[in-house]
Structure formats: C-alpha cells, structure tokens
Amino acid sequence: xxxxxxIIAFFLLVIALLGMVGTxxxxxxxxxxxxxxxxxxxxxxxxxxxxxxxxxxxEDVLSDTTDALMSRINVLGVSxxxxxxEGNNRIRVQLAGVEDQATARELLSTEANLTFRDANDNIxxxxxxxxxxxxxxxxxxTGQPIVTLELNDAGxxxxxxxxxxxxxxxxxxxxxxxxxxxxxxSYKEERMKPDPKFVSAPSVRNRINSQTVxxxxxxxxxETQQLAGILNAGALPVKLEEIYSTSVGAQxxxxxxxxxxxxxxxxxxxxxxxxxxxxxxPGVIALVTLTVYTYLILLVFEMIGGVLTLPGIAAIxxxxxxxVDANIITYxxxxxxxxxxxxxxxxxxxxAASSFSAILDANVTTMIAAIVLFIFGTSSVQGxxxxxxxxxLVSFLTAVWGSRLLLGLWVNSGLLDGKTGLFGIRKKDxxxxxxxxxxxxxxxxxxxxxxxGHRNKFFIASAVLIIAGMAVIGIFxxxxxxxxxxxxxxxxxxxxxxxxQEVEQFLEEQGYAADVVISGDAGNIAVSRYAEEFxxxxxxxxxxxxxxxxxxxxxxxxxxxxxxxxxxxxxxYALLLASIGIIIYVAFxxxxxxxxxxxxxxxHDAFIIVAIFSLLRLEVDIxxxxxxxxIVGYSINDTxxxxxxxxxxxxxxxxxxxxxxxESIVNTSLRQTLTRSVNTVLTVIFVVVxxxxxxxxxxxNFSIALLIGLLAGTYSSVFIAAQLWLVLKKxxxxxxxxxxxxKIEEQTKWxxxxxxx
Numbered sequence: 031x032x033x034x035x036x037i038i039a040f041f042l043l044v045i046a047l048l049g050m051v052g053t054x055x056x057x058x059x060x061x062x063x064x065x066x067x068x069x070x071x072x073x074x075x076x077x078x079x080x081x082x083x084x085x086x087x088x089e090d091v092l093s094d095t096t097d098a099l100m101s102r103i104n105v106l107g108v109s110x111x112x113x114x115x116e117g118n119n120r121i122r123v124q125l126a127g128v129e130d131q132a133t134a135r136e137l138l139s140t141e142a143n144l145t146f147r148d149a150n151d152n153i154x155x156x157x158x159x160x161x162x163x164x165x166x167x168x169x170x171x172t173g174q175p176i177v178t179l180e181l182n183d184a185g186x187x188x189x190x191x192x193x194x195x196x197x198x199x200x201x202x203x204x205x206x207x208x209x210x211x212x213x214x215x216s217y218k219e220e221r222m223k224p225d226p227k228f229v230s231a232p233s234v235r236n237r238i239n240s241q242t243v244x245x246x247x248x249x250x251x252x253e254t255q256q257l258a259g260i261l262n263a264g265a266l267p268v269k270l271e272e273i274y275s276t277s278v279g280a281q282x283x284x285x286x287x288x289x290x291x292x293x294x295x296x297x298x299x300x301x302x303x304x305x306x307x308x309x310x311x312p313g314v315i316a317l318v319t320l321t322v323y324t325y326l327i328l329l330v331f332e333m334i335g336g337v338l339t340l341p342g343i344a345a346i347x348x349x350x351x352x353x354v355d356a357n358i359i360t361y362x363x364x365x366x367x368x369x370x371x372x373x374x375x376x377x378x379x380x381x382a383a384s385s386f387s388a389i390l391d392a393n394v395t396t397m398i399a400a401i402v403l404f405i406f407g408t409s410s411v412q413g414x415x416x417x418x419x420x421x422x423l424v425s426f427l428t429a430v431w432g433s434r435l436l437l438g439l440w441v442n443s444g445l446l447d448g449k450t451g452l453f454g455i456r457k458k459d460x461x462x463x464x465x466x467x468x469x470x471x472x473x474x475x476x477x478x479x480x481x482x483g484h485r486n487k488f489f490i491a492s493a494v495l496i497i498a499g500m501a502v503i504g505i506f507x508x509x510x511x512x513x514x515x516x517x518x519x520x521x522x523x524x525x526x527x528x529x530x531q532e533v534e535q536f537l538e539e540q541g542y543a544a545d546v547v548i549s550g551d552a553g554n555i556a557v558s559r560y561a562e563e564f565x566x567x568x569x570x571x572x573x574x575x576x577x578x579x580x581x582x583x584x585x586x587x588x589x590x591x592x593x594x595x596x597x598x599x600x601x602x603y604a605l606l607l608a609s610i611g612i613i614i615y616v617a618f619x620x621x622x623x624x625x626x627x628x629x630x631x632x633x634h635d636a637f638i639i640v641a642i643f644s645l646l647r648l649e650v651d652i653x654x655x656x657x658x659x660x661i662v663g664y665s666i667n668d669t670x671x672x673x674x675x676x677x678x679x680x681x682x683x684x685x686x687x688x689x690x691x692x693e694s695i696v697n698t699s700l701r702q703t704l705t706r707s708v709n710t711v712l713t714v715i716f717v718v719v720x721x722x723x724x725x726x727x728x729x730x731n732f733s734i735a736l737l738i739g740l741l742a743g744t745y746s747s748v749f750i751a752a753q754l755w756l757v758l759k760k761x762x763x764x765x766x767x768x769x770x771x772x773k774i775e776e777q778t779k780w781x782x783x784x785x786x787x
Contacts, residue, residue, distance in 0.1 A: 033443040040439040044318055051325045058325075062332045064126060065339035065413065067728060068287045070583075071126035072135065072277035075593065076270040078119045087119045087268060094267045096121060102137050112337070121270070126337070131277050131583075132570040133252075138270075146190065149201035154190045159183065167254035170244065175254040177245040188239040195234045203231040206245060272566065273590040277573075279583030282523060286726035290343045297720030298324075298350050301713045305354065308709070309361050311452040315436045316357045316429075323353050323428040330420050340729050341414035341653055344721060348660065348736070349421025351714035352396065352667070356429035358713075359392075359671060360385045361453075362706045368450055369460055370467045378441045382434050388674040389430060391619055392667040393422050398611040399666075403659045406604040411656045418660070469702070470679055476701040482693035485753035492634060492750060499641030506644045511559075511651035512587060514601075516594035518560040521585040521728075522576055527553040534558075540575050550727050563588045601655040605636065608662055616670070623762075624673045627754040628666055631746035635665050638742040639735055653732040661739030664714070668707055668747040675699040676752065686769040689760050696756050700748060711744045 066073055078087050078095060085091075096113045103111045103125065112124040128134045146155035164180030181187050194204050232245075249257075302320065305313035327346055331338070364381030368374065397419065404415035440446055450460060461467045512519045520542070522533060533546045533556040544558040564572070569586050576584045589597075609629050616625035636658050643650055676699040686692060718740065721733035763769060 033445060036439045036443040037445065040436060043436065043439075047318065047322050051321055055325050055328065058328050058332050062328065063335070063337045064283075064287070065337045065342070066124065066126050066276070066278045066283070067340045067726075068283045068338065069127045070278050070281070070283040071124070071128050072131050072275065073122065073124045074135065074138065074272055075116070075274035076121045076123070077273050077592075078121065078268040079271055081267075081269055085268070089115075091267050092119070092121060095270070098266050099123060099138060103134075120273075124337075132573065135275075135566055135570070145207050147205045147207060148194060149197070149203055149205065151205075154194070154204070155181075155187070159186065165258040167251065167258045175249045175251045177249070177254050177257050179243040179245065181241050181243060184239055184241040187241075187243065188237055191234050192237040195236055199233070202234055204234050205231045272588075274588065274593045275569075276585070276587035277569070277583075278585050279523070281582045282521070282585055282728075285523075286340055286728060289724060289726045290340055290721070290729070293720040293724035294343060294347050296724055297347055297717035300716040300720070301350060301354055304709075304713060304716070305357070308454055309357075310454045311440065311446075312357070312361045312364070312433075312437055313454075315433055316354065316361075318436065319357070319428040319432045320350055320353060322432065323424055324350060326424045326428065327417065327420055330424065331417060334416075336416055337413055339413045340726055341411065341656060341732065342417045344725075344729060344732065345414045345417035345421065347717040347721065348664075348714065349418065349425070351710075351717050352393075352421060352664070353425040353429045354713045355392070355667065355710045356389045356425055357433055358706050358709050359388055360430075360433065362703075362709075365453055365455055366469055366472060366702070368453060368455055370469060370472055371461050374446045374448075374450070374453075375441055375444075378438065384678070386430070388671045389426075391616075391674060392670045393425065395612050395615060395666040395670055396664065397422050398615065399608045399659045399662045402604050402608040402611065403656060406600040406607075407652070407656065411652055414653075414656050468682070470682060470698050472702070474701040474704070476704050479701065480697060481700045481748065482696040482753060482756055485749075485756065488749040488753060492746075495641075496634070496637060499637055499644075502641050503644045506647065508640070508644050508650050509647050511649045511654075512589045512594070513652040514594050514598045514650065515561075516589045516591040517562060518564045518589075519585075519587045520558045520560075520572065520576075522556040522558075522580055523550070523582050523584070524554045524556075524580045525582075528556045530556070536579060540572060542572060549730075555727055563590055597652055601652075604655065604659060605662070608659055609633075612662070612666055616666075616673075620673055620677060623755050623758040627751045627758065628669050628673070630754055631669055631743075631751035632662050632665055634746045634750055635661055635739055635742040639738045642738050643731075643735065648731050648734065651731070653729065654735055657732050657735035657739065660736065661743055665739065665743030665747060668710070668743055669751045671706060672699060672703050672747055672752050673755070675703050676755070686763065689763065692756055692759055692763070696752050700752055704748065707744055707748060711740050714740055 078092060080087060092115045096115060099113055099121070100111065103113075103123075112122075112126075114122045116122050123138060125131075125134055145153050147153055159182055161180040161182050166178050168176055168178050170176045191204070194202055196202075245257075298320075302313075302317045305316045305320075307313070309316065324346065327349060336342075360382060363385040364377050367377030367380045372380065400415050400418040400422065404412050404419065407415055446452060450457065461472075520537075522528070528548055530546050530548050533548075534543070537544060537546070537558060542558070542560065544560055547557045549555045549557060564586070569588070573583055573586060576582075609632060612632070613622075613625040613629050616628050639658055639661065640650075642648075643654070676695060679695050679699050680686070683691070683695075686695075715737065718733050718737045722730060722737065725733060759769075
C-alpha cells in the first residue's frame with residue numbers, strides 16, 4: 031500500500047505541476063516586459079551639465095530632471111518607460127515599443143525654453159510669463175489644430191502686441207522660438223530655412239488684450255499635443271549631453287524574438303531528449319523539473335518587473351544547461367554507487383548526500399561571477415546577470431530538492447529494486463556487493479588515460495597556444511566594437527539579400543561612406559561602423575533615407591569616447607573582481623592551491639576566447655564581456671566538481687607519502703568526473719549551437735564566445751587545473767614531508783588556520 035501511495039503521489043504531483051505550468055505560463059510570458067532589442071525602441075544615456083557656473087548637480091536636481099522627462103514621455107503615450115539616475119550626474123532613458131523614435135528623441139532633448147521675440151530678436155515674453163500647465167492642444171475656428179496658451183498677465187501681452195503692431199511690415203511679427211540657444215542665427219537670417227526650434231511668426235496688426243494666446247500653423251494633432259506637453263513640462267533644470275544611444279527598429283525586434291525563441295525550443299528540446307535517452311527514468315524526472323524550473327524563472331522575473339532582452343533569453347537557456355548540471359552530478363553519483371553493488375535505495379541516499387557539496391560550491395562560484403556582471407554591466411547585460419542569478423537560485427529548488435523528491439518517491443516505493451536498467455546501467459557493469467569495491471577502485475571507460483603522468487605535455491600545449499595567441503593579438507589586434515572604441519554603428523536590414531557594393535554606394539550617396547559587412551542567414555543584414563559620433567539630426571536623417579530605400583528602420587548606436595573608456599575599465603574591473611572573489615571562496619572551501627589553480631585555468635580560458643576572436647576578426651562588445659564572465663563562472667563550476675572529488679578521495683586516505691599517491695588521486699578523480707564533464711558541456715553546447723544557427727544575428731558573437739569558452743573550459747578543468755594543483759601539492763610534499771590527512775582534518779575542526787585538503 032505504501033508503494034502504491036508513493037507512486038500515486040508522484041503522478042498527482044507531476045500532474046499538478048504540469049497543469050499549473052500549462053494553464054498559467056502563457057499569461058505570465060505575456061506580462062513580461064520586452065526590451066528594446068525584442069520590440070524596437072531606443073535608449074539614451076544623458077550626462078547632466080550645469081546651466082550656469084553656480085549650479086550644483088545633486089540628487090534633487092537629477093530627480094527634478096527625471097520628473098520633467100517623464101512629463102514629456104507621457105505625451106507620447108509610451109506604456110512602460112524607464113528613466114533611471116546613474117551615478118552622480120547621469121540619466122538613462124529607455125523607451126521600448128515607441129513608434130516614432132525621431133520625434134521621441136527630439137521631445138526629450140528639447141530644452142522647452144519658449145520665448146516671444148520681435149523681428150530683431152529682442153525677447154518680449156519668456157517662458158515664465160506662461161501660466162503653469164496652461165498649454166493645451168486644441169482646434170481653431172476652421173478646425174485646424176492649434177496650441178492655446180494661458181498667460182500670467184494679460185496687460186503685459188497687450189503692451190507687447192501694441193509695440194509690435196506699430197512696426198512696419200514685414201517687421202510687425204511676434205516670433206515664437208522654442209529652445210532658442212546662444213549662437214542660433216536670427217529670425218531674419220533663418221526665416222526661409224526650416225529649423226526645429228522655430229515655431230511660428232504671426233503678424234500682429236492690433237493690440238491684443240487677452241490672457242489666452244493661440245498659436246496656429248501647419249500643425250498636426252500629434253504635434254500640438256507634443257508641443258503642449260513640452261511647454262507644460264517646462265524647461266529642464268540642467269543641460270543634457272547625449273553620450274550613448276542605441277535604437278532598434280521594430281522589424282529587427284520582431285525577427286530577433288522569433289529567431290531566438292525558436293533557437294530556445296530547439297536547444298532545450300535537445301537537452302531534454304539527451305537526458306531521457308541517457309539517464310532513462312531520472313532523465314524523465316529531469317524533464318519535469320526543468321519544465322517547472324523554466325516556468326519559475328519567468329514567474330520570478332515577471333514578479334520583479336524585469337525587462338527581457340536577447341541576452342536574457344540566452345541566460346534562461348544557459349540556466350537550463352546549468353540546472354541540468356546539478357541533475358547530472360547527482361545521477362552520476364547514484365550510478366556509481368549502484369555499480370559498486372549497493373541497492374537502488376542505498377545508492378540514492380549516498381549519491382544525493384555526496385553530490386550536494388559539489389553542486390553548492392559550483393553554483394556559488396557562478397553566482398559570484400553573475401553578481402559582478404550585474405554590478406559592472408549596462409542595462410541589457412544587467413538583465414542577463416539578473417536572470418543568471420535567478421536561474422542559480424531556482425535550480426536549487428528544482429534540480430536539487432525537486433528532482434530528489436520526485437525520484438525519491440519511486441526509489442522508496444521499492445518498485446525500482448534491481449531494475450538498474452531504468453538508470454541506464456547494464457547488469458554487466460555492476461559489481462557484487464560482497465566484493466567490497468570502493469568508489470576509488472571502480473573501473474571507468476577512461477582508465478587508460480594517464481592525466482597526471484602527461485601533465486607536462488598538457489602544460490607545453492597550453493603554453494604554445496598562449497604564445498600563438500599573443501602573436502595573433504599582437505598582429506591583428508582586437509576588433510573592438512563601438513562599446514569600447516566609441517563611434518557609431520549602423521545595421522541595415524532588408525527582406526532581400528544585400529550586396530556589399532550596393533550598400534556602400536547607398537551610404538556614400540548619403541554622405542556616410544564606410545566599409546560594409548554583410549551578415550545574416552539570408553545575407554540581408556549590412557553593418558557599417560564610423561569612428562565619429564552621429565548627432566541626433568544625423569541619425570534621424572539617415573534612418574529616414576534607409577527606411578525609404580530598404581523598407582525597414584535601421585538599428586543605430588552611438589557611444590562617446592568617455593563611455594567607451596568607462597566600459598573598458600569596468601570590463602577589466604569585473605574580470606579582476608570575479609577572479610579575486612572566486613579565489614577567496616575556493617581557498618576558504620578547499621585550499622589556496624586549488625584557488626590558484628582554478629584562476630590560472632580561468633585566465634587560460636579567457637585568453638583563448640580573446641585570441642580566437644582576434645584571429646577571426648569578430649567584434650568585441652559589451653556582450654562579449656558577459657560571455658567571458660559567464661564562462662568564468664561555468665568553467666570554475668566544472669573545476670570545482672573535480673576538486674570536490676579530489677578532496678573526497680583524499681579523505682579516504684590516512685596519509686599521503688609520495689607523489690605517486692597524489693598522481694593516483696588526480697587520475698582517479700578525473701576519470702570518475704569525466705563523464706559528468708562531457709555530459710554537462712554537451713548539454714550546454716546544444717543550447718549554444720542552437721543560438722548560433724537559429725538565434726538572432728545580434729547575439730551570434732556572444733554565442734560563439736560561449737562555445738569557444740565551453741570547449742576551453744572543459745580542457746582547462748581536465749588537463750590544466752587539476753595538474754597544476756598536483757604540481758603545487760608536490761612542492762608541499764617535498765618541502766614538509768608526508769601529509770597527514772587525518773591530522774589536518776582534526777586541526778581544521780578546531781579552527782586551525784590549515785585549510786582542508
């Protein structure tokens with residue numbers, strides 16, 4: 031009865047979980063806000079500058095500025111704008127889904143300093159003569175759109191109009207300027223030229239004694255609403271300098287979302303298929319928990335109001351791969367216990383208990399990298415880091431607790447006793463319990479490999495790779511994107527294939543000559559880069575020309591040299607801090623030699639990625655740094671599992687007396703964990719390859735960096751880190767003599783400074 035009850039509980043629990051996912055996942059997904067790269071829009075980073083020498087840029091001034099910007103954005107009807115103060119003098123504005131990007135950017139940057147002037151540019155009335163909130167979009171007597179203004183003093187307006195009316199034509203005009211700045215030519219010189227700051231110049235023939243003024247002209251309804259909104263918002267408290275901007279066309283965003291979601295289904299589907307085929311029943315349980323895992327990530331992200339971007343989708347997919355890692359570690363330990371003759375129930379208990387420390391340490395080190403990435407990353411990278419952090423936390427709930435709960439119901443029912451085939455284990459691979467076989471004696475398919483004995487060959491191979499990489503970087507340099515080199519990047523898309531010559535000729539005709547690179551699966555994306563930063567007017571003009579020629583709005587990003595330097599510095603700080611944090615944690619949890627060996631492996635992996643990017647001339651941008659830091663966390667994850675097994679196998683020995691014993695420990699540990707390493711990297715490669723071939727082109731380089739890093743990380747974990755620890759441990763052995771494991775364990779329990787080996 032107990033067995034039947036556990037199986038019924040299993041199926042009821044699975045039905046409840048999948049039912050919850052099936053009925054609520056779609057509404058949750060629809061509620062998640064999409065970033066600029068998934069629905070189009072633009073992002074601008076402003077640096078606040080004082081309007082005069084005595085003005086101080088403080089928190090109150092920045093807060094007032096964000097309020098003024100929000101008032102202007104409300105005119106556009108953007109549903110979920112994002113305005114954030116960054117640092118001591120910067121404001122970041124993100125408007126996702128806005129259709130008329132040119133108008134929106136002009137609306138934000140306009141100073142809204144309204145002035146009424148005579149024909150000689152003498153100020154007759156200023157913005158402070160207007161009643162606060164008194165501007166409204168309306169319709170005139172003939173039905174044309176107009177803007178009505180309420181004045182504070184009707185008498186003052188009467189005096190002004192009387193003075194203007196007394197002037198001879200054509201000087202009897204009241205010139206209305208918006209944001210008239212010093213250095214702008216006068217009305218007389220500019221009256222025949224279109225200028226966005228010039229509003230109108232109505233003729234005044236009579237004295238007007240009224241508190242209400244009408245501004246009419248060739249306005250549209252939208253223009254009158256926007257002008258009224260600007261005037262009601264008032265002048266900005268500070269001058270805003272645009273130091274970074276990026277805009278994404280709606281068509282780009284829609285295509286990127288479709289492509290990346292398709293890649294996600296393919297990559298995650300391959301992972302689940304592999305788990306079911308290789309691990310059988312535990313793989314089926316992993317399918318359930320990974321489905322719930324993905325659901326919970328989206329739920330938590332929706333609850334905290336996160337903004338989903340392309341890197342964010344990639345983070346979810348990578349999170350699935352990392353969650354699988356926790357399952358694989360546990361399942362491999364259970365399989366090992368079964369192979370040495372333990373019952374399924376005893377193997378489950380021992381495997382679950384012994385795998386927890388490896389899972390904990392591996393995820394904490396990945397968390398360190400994710401936190402550093404969040405602190406030093408920009409908006410889209412922070413979204414990636416946020417999802418990575420959520421993924422790590424949720425994986426403990428599903429992959430550790432959930433998987434063990436569901437598998438435990440089957441194991442404790444007794445229905446799996448003797449049925450090792452449900453764990454993917456053949457009968458001939460199981461040794462009788464009476465043989466008394468220890469885990470360290472368990473044969474593996476890799477027993478012929480002498481990892482420790484050939485360590486010098488591996489070191490030489492890595493040294494050759496590093497020297498070759500230095501030569502490549504010295505010759506080719508890095509192909510720095512505008513994130514680090516500053517300038518402007520233009521990405522043009524078309525429904526049809528583009529030719530390099532055609533696009534270069536088109537850009538040259540517009541006055542933006544540059545080399546063009548064609549990309550995209552259908553060759554329908556053209557990318558050009560410029561060393562100079564385009565102004566807002568240049569961006570708007572180019573986007574209009576591209577729209578007319580190719581039928582889709584281009585993506586345009588500009589980065590000032592100031593921001594480029596800061597991004598480069600932050601990237602270096604992020605890598606250093608992540609490395610230091612990992613060294614400290616590994617040294618605390620294991621010993622300092624393992625910490626040093628881990629970091630050497632990470633530096634090795636990062637350098638390989640950089641060298642290959644230099645050789646292939648792939649662009650290095652801020653998402654590249656996100657990829658490197660992800661690999662830092664993932665590579666250390668792999669290394670930690672190996673070191674955890676080395677530590678476990680050392681504890682089975684009372685004393686280490688010679689190098690031969692150390693080599694045996696390293697070889698045994700690597701052989702035991704190699705299946706896990708291969709299976710884990712294989713599942714993540716499924717995801718990354720799907721991103722490369724089916725994902726959006728804008729994250730292709732990001733995905734390539736991940737693929738290179740995964741392969742390099744597996745190599746360093748198996749052939750570099752453990753062998754380097756062996757070399758350092760050998761020096762300790764030669765210097766201090768035999769290592770008493772039991773003594774060190776006892777000293778550590780009582781708070782000795784000697785770390786656990």
